[in-house]
Amino acid sequence: MTLRIAVQSKGRLFEETMELLQESGIKLNNKKRTLLVPATDFPIEILFLRDDDIPQAVATGVADIGIVGENEFVEKNEKASIVKRLGFSKCRLSLAIPKDEKYEGNKWFNNKKIATSYPHILKQYLESNNLNAEIHVITGSVEISPSIGLADAIFDIVSSGGTLVSNRLTEVEVVMKSEALLISNSELDEEKKNVLNELLFRIEAIQAAQxxxxxxxxxxxxxxxxxxxxxxxxxxxxxxxxxxxxxxxxxxxxxxxxxxxxxxxxxxxxxxxxxxxxxxxxxx
Structure with a gap:
């Protein structure tokens, strides 16, 4: 029985995920990466997807498990289970405003337009804080939105903060912190659960040594x-x-x-x- 794991196809999360799998003794069948790659010595196959497609793939059973950023998992709000927090690819989702703006609290966002790729999480934050702002959904370079007049502020991923500085933005509110999660379909059969447990055993041995x-x-x-x-x-x-x-x-x-x-x-x-x-x- 083969366990299918959905993995981000590129970026920092991809690199750190592949490093973790390699340290877990999982070797891929070929050097040329295709959409679906089997391992040679462990009953697992890797399905490479866009990060925002992973929660749905796991929830619907296209993949049995997945490694995805917490930000995408929460945003997509799919019915999949968090198996383990992996502790890498850490970042935060934050609100940022133009550097020259005076900020004295989140009431600043009332009647403002906020550009984001995470409308679900932002909507929850605004509602929980009784804020009335317009959400402008955008994919790609969210951080340039204020400078071109598309929005008053942004809500986006922040890692080092360098991108904000280069776009003359200031981080003013951290809404949530994010890290890589191992998630699972809720209807795995016993054989797949056994493979998952063996994978977890290997991951925990690696984490314990960190x-x-x-x-x-x-x-x-x-x-x-x-x-x-x-x-x-x-x-x-x-x-x-x-x-x-x-x-x-x-x-x-x-x-x-x-x-x-x-x-x-x-x-x-x-x-x-x-x-x-x-x-x-x-x-x-």
Missing amino acids: NKKYIVLNAPEDKVQDIFDVLPGMRSPTVTPLATTGWCSVQSVVDEKRFWEIISKLKALGAEGILVLPIEKMIL
Whole structure:
């Protein structure tokens, strides 16, 4: 039984999705990409679509699962289930106005015209904030709308903010944050669910290793308990006696965000020969 996964055909989300699938051990059958490409060693096939077509494809069963931006999933409002948040391709949907405009709150948008490719999400925001604005639906270069007199403001995806700056726009309201989602058709049979569960297992092993470092160090035995307090690891650090009397080797996993803080504490406790290794995958 083959599981069909819909994937964006180009762009940053495409690149990060293909990287995730590759790290999950999924290899495609041919180097020349066509609309539908089977994997060689895993019961899955990749269906390449436009990002805004993926929610409907999954909801109607054209694809069994899909990886899509949360912004498109919410905008299309299709009946598909969120299986997992994937944590990459992060961006936000924001309202932006011309740089020279004075802004003192979202009441500014009353009686204004807003250009967007996300009318459903924008309509919900306006209604929830009791705002009365005209929505002008546009595809393509939304950010140029104010400069050519097509709209007073825009509602669009923002990543770095560079595009807004280059068009003399200022981001004034973040309406929602978005990331890549793994979504599923609600009527998968048991065989396809088993394939999906295996895929999830692989993805979770990759995610568990992200922003983690594996460290090995030598330490005095009388400092082991103090080192335990610094290195909690997944459950507890691994300790191995060394040939040198009174010394042992300690192994653990640390969060990269606290790496230098932890290393400083270890050195203060007498740790030596600290070896730091990247982690590719981690099975919890």
